[in-house]
Amino acid sequence: MYYTGTKEQCEEYNSLVVSGEKYDGIFTTDWANLIAHPSQDKFAILVHSNYTAELTLVDSLSSDWFLDD
Amino acid sequence: MNGLSLGLTKAGFVPSFTGLLQAHPNAVGAYSLRRLNKDYKEPLITVRRASDNATRTIGFTPSGDLHVADLIDFCGGTDGFVSVWHDQSGNGRHFNQTSASAQPKIVSSSNIITMDGLTKPCVEFNTDGMFMDLDSAFTFTNEFFMHFVIEDLTNSNSFGVLLNASGSANNRIRILANGNSHIRINGTAFEEASAFDGSPTFYAIERNSSNEIKQYFKDTLDSTDTDSNDFPVLFRLGINQAAASNHSLKAKISEMVFYNSDVTARRTSITTDVTDYFSITI
Numbered sequence: 001m002y003y004t005g006t007k008e009q010c011e012e013y014n015s016l017v018v019s020g021e022k023y024d025g026i027f028t029t030d031w032a033n034l035i036a037h038p039s040q041d042k043f044a045i046l047v048h049s050n051y052t053a054e055l056t057l058v059d060s061l062s063s064d065w066f067l068d069d
Numbered sequence: 070m071n072g073l074s075l076g077l078t079k080a081g082f083v084p085s086f087t088g089l090l091q092a093h094p095n096a097v098g099a100y101s102l103r104r105l106n107k108d109y110k111e112p113l114i115t116v117r118r119a120s121d122n123a124t125r126t127i128g129f130t131p132s133g134d135l136h137v138a139d140l141i142d143f144c145g146g147t148d149g150f151v152s153v154w155h156d157q158s159g160n161g162r163h164f165n166q167t168s169a170s171a172q173p174k175i176v177s178s179s180n181i182i183t184m185d186g187l188t189k190p191c192v193e194f195n196t197d198g199m200f201m202d203l204d205s206a207f208t209f210t211n212e213f214f215m216h217f218v219i220e221d222l223t224n225s226n227s228f229g230v231l232l233n234a235s236g237s238a239n240n241r242i243r244i245l246a247n248g249n250s251h252i253r254i255n256g257t258a259f260e261e262a263s264a265f266d267g268s269p270t271f272y273a274i275e276r277n278s279s280n281e282i283k284q285y286f287k288d289t290l291d292s293t294d295t296d297s298n299d300f301p302v303l304f305r306l307g308i309n310q311a312a313a314s315n316h317s318l319k320a321k322i323s324e325m326v327f328y329n330s331d332v333t334a335r336r337t338s339i340t341t342d343v344t345d346y347f348s349i350t351i
Contacts (some may be wrong), residue, residue: 023169027124028117032170033198033312045168046198054255066313069238 001058002035003055010034010045013055017048037065081315086133089326089342090157090232093335097207098303099158101324102190103346105158106132107320114192115153116175118144124152135190137181149176151192153325154201154306158327164201164306173199173307182320184220184269189347191321195222196339197314200307206235208301209276212331216273216339218323218347221248221265229318233305240302244320250291251336259284269349276300277333288340288351303327323347 003013017031032046044061090096090106099105102113112126113135125143128136139226140149152174154164166172174193181190194200217231221244234240240255248265251258252274264286265272273285280297283290306325309316324343332339345351 018182019124021169023122024117024124027115028122028167028172030168030171033168035314046111048170063315066311066315069309069311 002044002058002061003047003053004042004044004058005055007034007036007043009053009055010043013045013051013053016050016053020051021048035061035065038067070260086131088133089339092342093328093332093339095328095330096158096326097122097155097160097329098162098203098325098327100154100156100164101326102135102192103324104129104157105326106159108159109159111157112153112155113157114151114155114175116140116149117152117169117172118147118149118176120145120147122169126153136213137190140176140181140190141179141234142177144176146179147176147180148174151175151201154192162203162207162303164203166199166201170196171199171201173201182321184323185267186348187269187348189323191218191220191323193321194307194318196310197317198312199317200305200312202305203303206301206304207327207329208299209303209327209329210299212276212278212329213300213327214273214275214328214330214332214336214339216271216343217273217325218269218343218349219265220269220321221267222319222321228309228316229320230305230307230309230316231318232302233309233318235304236310237301238310240300242302242315244318250286252282252284252294254282254296254300254302257296257298259292259294259296264291269347271344271347271349271351273336275331275333275336277331285336285340286343287349288337 080146307318
């Protein structure tokens, strides 16, 4: 499942998980890579099962998120 | 145990060892879950465990196998994920992934992951979005040779990308859901039908001095095409340039070695070394 929102919202969610999970900051620095919609007006981030946010929750990202290449 | 494990497990004890890269030197990138070079004394992988996200480097046993006991001990009943797959070629081209959710898996609930019917460990890309990058891309010019010990998984996406260039869709190697292999060089695609069958496979690609691109599956030549363009494909492992989840690789990999030279005359010897070690039927 993914949360979708602005880049800042998704980065904030990533920071929430990073803070809680206490990654080593060297070999592991982030929870997930942000996914940018081709339109660049929205972003998505993979949901961590232990952390919730008031963002839009979707089961999967629809095909319009990815250019056919 | 805490702390880091180095490549050698007992200080001062260096048994006689001959690796693939002694017999076949000058690789430009070499990644394996076995030691490939007697002069290599660094870790094979760096692993994060799921229980507390601690990290440890994992080396090899005196016989050159991945130090599985150290790996299992470190993971302590939880899952383990690879954050660095170290390059044994001496060129420092390590595959990295610093995002936890994108790191491929190597231990599942204290068990090493293996390919179907085999006992050697492998790295598993089993979830959308798992991939690893080099710091910078390497471009193959003129002749090249690369081999993979790989098992495609039955739930492979339609466009599972094995390797992809940096920032471009024009250079990639991928495994399609129907088992086809698909090589794209400078935008031109070469596809081979149903070569991957879900079993552990020795997969090799070479370009010889006649610019013939040949694909071998389990030591059988499946296709020959011709292309002379540069091939900057050694950059991203496991997904396309956009990290699109529908291009995620679903496969297990134990070894990948890359040469930017013609090793046609040595291909059989390399194949024998690899398939003997991993017990792959050809």
